[in-house]
Amino acid sequence: MNFLSINEFVQGATQSYLDPGSGSMILQLILGAVLGLGVVVRLFWKNIKNFFTRGKAKFEEDLDPTAVMETVTENASEESLQQKQ
Amino acid sequence: MFKHEGKLYRQVNQKFSKEYDLLMGSGLYEQLSKSKTLVAHKEVDLQLAPIPEIAYRVIEPEVVDFISYPYEWCFNQLQDAAVLTLAIARRALEFGMSLKDASAYNIQFQNGRPVFIDTLSFEKYEEGMPWVAYKQFCQHFLAPLALMAKKDIRLAQMMRLHIDGIPLDLASALLPASTKLNFGLATHIHIHAQSQKRYADKEVSQEQVKARMSKTAMVGLLDSLLSTVRGLYVKTIQTEWTDYYQDNNYTKESFEAKRQLVKSYIEKTNPKRVWDLGGNTGEFSRAASDLGIPTVCFDIDPGAVQQNYDLVKKNKEKFMLPLRMDLTNPSPDLGWHNAERESMQARGPVDLVMALALIHHLAISNNVPLVDVADYFADLGEYLIIEFVPKSDSQVKRLLASRLDIFPDYTLEGFRQAFEHHYLLIDETPIDACERTVFLMKRK
Numbered sequence: 383m384n385f386l387s388i389n390e391f392v393q394g395a396t397q398s399y400l401d402p403g404s405g406s407m408i409l410q411l412i413l414g415a416v417l418g419l420g421v422v423v424r425l426f427w428k429n430i431k432n433f434f435t436r437g438k439a440k441f442e443e444d445l446d447p448t449a450v451m452e453t454v455t456e457n458a459s460e461e462s463l464q465q466k467q
Numbered sequence: 468m469f470k471h472e473g474k475l476y477r478q479v480n481q482k483f484s485k486e487y488d489l490l491m492g493s494g495l496y497e498q499l500s501k502s503k504t505l506v507a508h509k510e511v512d513l514q515l516a517p518i519p520e521i522a523y524r525v526i527e528p529e530v531v532d533f534i535s536y537p538y539e540w541c542f543n544q545l546q547d548a549a550v551l552t553l554a555i556a557r558r559a560l561e562f563g564m565s566l567k568d569a570s571a572y573n574i575q576f577q578n579g580r581p582v583f584i585d586t587l588s589f590e591k592y593e594e595g596m597p598w599v600a601y602k603q604f605c606q607h608f609l610a611p612l613a614l615m616a617k618k619d620i621r622l623a624q625m626m627r628l629h630i631d632g633i634p635l636d637l638a639s640a641l642l643p644a645s646t647k648l649n650f651g652l653a654t655h656i657h658i659h660a661q662s663q664k665r666y667a668d669k670e671v672s673q674e675q676v677k678a679r680m681s682k683t684a685m686v687g688l689l690d691s692l693l694s695t696v697r698g699l700y701v702k703t704i705q706t707e708w709t710d711y712y713q714d715n716n717y718t719k720e721s722f723e724a725k726r727q728l729v730k731s732y733i734e735k736t737n738p739k740r741v742w743d744l745g746g747n748t749g750e751f752s753r754a755a756s757d758l759g760i761p762t763v764c765f766d767i768d769p770g771a772v773q774q775n776y777d778l779v780k781k782n783k784e785k786f787m788l789p790l791r792m793d794l795t796n797p798s799p800d801l802g803w804h805n806a807e808r809e810s811m812q813a814r815g816p817v818d819l820v821m822a823l824a825l826i827h828h829l830a831i832s833n834n835v836p837l838v839d840v841a842d843y844f845a846d847l848g849e850y851l852i853i854e855f856v857p858k859s860d861s862q863v864k865r866l867l868a869s870r871l872d873i874f875p876d877y878t879l880e881g882f883r884q885a886f887e888h889h890y891l892l893i894d895e896t897p898i899d900a901c902e903r904t905v906f907l908m909k910r911k
Contacts, residue, residue: 400568404671405663406602410688413654414597414680417687 469517477508478516479524483587486564487524490589495562499583504551506531506577506584528586529577532740532761532788536808537571537607538626539790539798541773542615542701545623548574548581549608553693555583556598560685565592569604571632572808578785595678598685602663605655606632609696613656614638616699617646620769623791630801630808635660651695703770703777721900728896729823729852730754732907736850738818744794744844745825749775749787752821756786765792765811794825795833812846820848823905827856827863830877837876837885845889845910855882855904879904 468477479487490496499505508528516522537545548571556566566588573585598604610633614622618641625633639660646652717725733741733755743752746764748771756762764787766772775789792798792811801808822844829835844851856863857879858872876885883892890908897904 400599400603402597402599403602403663403666404669405661405666406605406659407597407671408666409654409659409662410597410601410684411679413691414684414688417691418681418684419687421683421687421690 471515474527475530476511476515477526477528477586478518478522479526479587480518480521481523482521484523486590487587489564489591490586493562493564495559495564495589496586498562499555499558503578503580504555504583506575506582506586508586526586528584531575531577531582531584533576533763534809534814535576535763535788535790536626536798537574537611538624539792540623541769541776541789541791542612542620542623543773543776544576544581544789545571545608545612545615546696546699549604549612549696550693551581551583552604552608553689553696556600557686557689557693559589560592560682560689563592564589565598565685566590566600569600569607571607571626576788579779579783579787592682593677594682595680597680598688601688602635602659603632604692605635605659606638609652609655609692610635610638612696612699613642613646613652616701617642617652620701623769627798627801635663649695649698651691651698655692655695701773703774717898718900721898725823725854725898725905726751726754728898728905729821730758732852732894732905733758733760733819735907736819738850740817741819741821742815742817742848743821743823744847745822745828746789747771747775749778749789751823752787755819755821756784759786761786761788763788763790765790765794767791767793794829795835815847817848819850819852820844822851822853824854824856824862824903826853826882827860827866831863831866831874837882838888841886841889849910851890851906851908851910853886853906853908854898855879855906857902859902 468475470476496505500507506528508526511525511527513519513522513525515525537548540548551574552566552569556569559565567590568585568588570585573583573588574581575584576582606629611623611626614625614633622641629637635656639657642652642656647657729751738755738760741752741755741760741762743749743755743762743764745766746752747766747768749756749764752762752764752775764772764775766775766789769791772789772791775787778784779787779789797811798808800806800810800813826837826840829840830837844853858864858867858874858877875881886892886906886908890910892906892908894907895904
């Protein structure tokens with residue numbers, strides 16, 4: 383039984399077997415700068431808000447896998463309830 | 468990866484000792500395996516290694532009940548797999564690691580939820596380097612999701628053709644122009660496709676890109692991909708199938724009687740694995756999965772599969788896996804040497820196959836001779852619970868409404884004779900109030 387991709391046969395040490403694509407790399411450099419700026423701005427405003435509401439400062443982005451999956455689950459139940467109507 | 472005495476193992480080579488140690492030592496493995504988002508493993512005797520000269524560790528990962536592929540998933544399953552991949556990539560950064568690849572085949576479904584199975588996909592994060600798997604993520608996840616959501620749900624099947632992900636120029640050409648107004652899709656698909664084309668012949672060395680993408684930029688990229696993926700949405704479509712249970716010959720009583728009957732047949736056969744063919748939203752598959760038996764519910768309609776999956780998540784079910792499958796053209800062996808992805812059949816056989824309210828779709832709509840149906844089902848599993856739907860049934864009448872009746876042998880007796888070629892007919896029970904009969908059979 384062989385259900386594994388040929389891609390499992392990894393080659394170089396630090397170099398990934400994947401061809402990342404020159405175009406993809408370059409796009410990331412441009413995009414990354416723009417999007418990174420967005421992250422900084424958002425964090426800045428979050429800190430300002432937290433400072434004023436004196437709430438517990440949450441510096442971490444909510445990308446905890448379990449939390450994300452819980453949200454996805456909640457959305458799913460909302461969606462399916464909506465459709466039944 | 469290799470098998471030894473029926474168990475599945477993976478050899479970790481010396482080359483990846485640093486990455487492996489970092490994964491285990493940094494705390495990332497512990498956090499991910501605890502939250503059941505990464506498949507857990509245990510380290511076993513190094514002596515088992517098939518290539519001992521370069522072996523560093525041998526690990527035994529937890530087994531997945533049933534291997535499935537992205538082209539068999541409904542939209543929500545693929546979306547959850549995408550979200551999980553990004554969440555893991557994001558979390559890995561906090562531990563100084565990044566994902567080497569973002570293939571949709573790194574995700575499997577276990578206990579009703581997606582789980583990342585490629586333990587060796589983690590490498591040390593070098594701040595400054597762009598994400599090497601960005602293109603792969605866009606091709607494996609974002610492109611098919613966008614096509615399914617913005618163009619046609621049936622484009623999921625393109626993943627069967629393009630097992631390395633849908634080429635971005637193709638996705639860009641197929642997507643409606645309105646997607647260019649969506650920031651995420653415009654950048655990660657359309658502009659991305661243009662960028663690939665423009666730099667296709669040009670080499671970009673590591674030195675050129677190194678130290679050009681900060682961690683914040685990386686976070687921004689992952690965030691952007693996440694919100695783009697989450698912004699896509701497929702409404703559960705009203706097809707001929709989603710109202711199936713309202714619109715047929717069953718009264719409430721006969722429906723319940725059928726459910727009890729199926730349950731008793733399941734308990735009689737005591738299967739370890741069950742496949743429900745044409746199971747729609749899993750109404751009867753649950754007779755098995757509710758008993759804690761790992762059950763795969765196949766259906767041709769992506770809307771029904773999605774409804775089923777939504778239920779699995781809502782009720783936190785652990786033993787149900789809904790998948791999209793066309794039984795007249797099921798998943799074949801794919802990839803290099805036709806050996807990278809297994810056909811549906813090769814992932815069986817199972818102990819029990821259920822085929823309720825299905826036979827008329829195969830025999831009449833698709834002209835498959837009853838003997839051939841029996842032959843195929845016998846290859847899929849040992850026991851069979853099957854419902855014969857006669858011509859007097861309103862559903863069959865509808866199928867025959869606009870065509871010539873060329874099915875002289877499609878009768879209860881004809882059905883019995885056809886199936887007796889391959890099966891022992893153990894029991895049969897007519898369902899009162901409608902004229903259907905449910906059989907329990909065992910293959911010869």
